[in-house]
Amino acid sequence: MPGATPIPAEELRAAVDPVRAWLAGEAEQPPRSVLGPAVKTSARWLAQQVPGRSVELRVPPHVAVQCIEGPRHTRGTPPNVVETDAVTWLRLATGELSWAEALAEGKVSASGNRADLSALLPLRPLR
Numbered sequence: 816m817p818g819a820t821p822i823p824a825e826e827l828r829a830a831v832d833p834v835r836a837w838l839a840g841e842a843e844q845p846p847r848s849v850l851g852p853a854v855k856t857s858a859r860w861l862a863q864q865v866p867g868r869s870v871e872l873r874v875p876p877h878v879a880v881q882c883i884e885g886p887r888h889t890r891g892t893p894p895n896v897v898e899t900d901a902v903t904w905l906r907l908a909t910g911e912l913s914w915a916e917a918l919a920e921g922k923v924s925a926s927g928n929r930a931d932l933s934a935l936l937p938l939r940p941l942r
Contacts, residue, residue: 819863821863822856822863827938828940830852831905833845833853834849838902838906838909838911851877857908857938857941858872858904859880860940861882864882864935865882866884868881868882869882869884869886869894869895872898873896873897874898874901895926895927895928896924896925896926897930898925899922900922903917903922907936908936908937
């Protein structure tokens with residue numbers, strides 16, 4: 816993410832901590848004003864750790880980021896796309912759900928030979 820201000824690990828934790836009880840099934844879904852920043856900050860943190868433009872991570876309606884070095888696409892749908900919902904993304908990011916489980920349960924759509932995020936999840940500061 817050239818030109819972007821780096822996200823410190825403390826900021827990542829501060830964005831995600833308010834949704835942890837919900838992820839664990841111990842609270843109701845937080846408002847979008849809490850959920851959105853948790854999703855955006857965690858996805859952008861991943862993109863800052865593994866910069867590149869070969870994989871697009873989509874968590875609609877909150878965020879789409881490009882990450883991971885490799886061939887860059889310039890038009891249309893990228894060849895490597897990972898798409899999921901907010902709760903699944905946050906569970907993956909925090910380690911409450913494994914990549915293999917998410918794929919097996921159909922909670923993640925991953926297309927392309929670079930669309931395997933298993934080695935990158937959970938996000939180190941959120942473990």
